Amino acid sequence: MTQEREVLDWATFGTASRELAGCVxxxxxxxxxxxxxxxxxxFIAGALGYALRVKNLHVMNVEFYTGIDERLDMPVMLPPVPQVVDLAGARVLIADDVADTGATLKLVHDFCGDHVAEVRCAVLYEKPHTSVQCxxxxxxxxxxxxxxWSAD
Known part of the structure; x- marks a missing residue:
């Protein structure tokens, strides 16, 4: 028996992006x-950037999931890593598609640490077992x- 899936199409993504931006x-x-x-x-970062009129977008490359229900033991930052000086004193909105275990969001949140003025998280989906509440x-x-945007 296959697990039921949540399916997000492009039209619903547009609605979700605007609603999430409205919450922020x-x-x-x-x-x-x-x-x-x-x-x-x-994708969600770009959509939020347009909706919130934020032109300053940065990217943190993180590998964690390697397939459906397959992941590394811990998320790993991949180069290039943003320079902390570029984030210094900023109000940062971390954007991701899903808060599943929360490990990736925690890694990025911790990276921002005391370097930023404030950091908050926005996600399309949050799982009940996540360790990070967005x-x-x-x-x-x-x-x-x-x-x-995913092949699975």
Whole structure:
């Protein structure tokens, strides 16, 4: 028996992006920059950048998942890694597609550390077992998610 999946198509992604941006805006948070977690966070970071009128986008390459329900023991930052000086004193919005275990978001959040003025997280999906509670979440699910940009 196959596990039921959450399926996100491009049209729904557009709606989700605008609604997620609305949550950030309605909360009064005005990020100076958006930090995308590649690869899944690239699409939502771009959409949030347009919706929130934030032109300063950075990318953090992190490898964790290697397949469906297959992952490394710990997430690993891959080069090029953003320079801390580029983040210094900024209000940062970390963007990713899903908060699953929370390990990737924690790694990136910890990287920002005391270098930034403030850091918050925005994700399309949050799983119930995540170790990181994001400030902005479009939808909660316990299913595997098929994103329109992924091959699985």
């Amino acid at each position: 805006s309605d909360d009064g948070y005005r990020p100076d920059l958006i930090l995308a977690i590649a690869r899944g966070g690239l 400030e902005y979440v479009w939808k909660h699910t316990d299913r595997w998610i098929n994103f329109p």
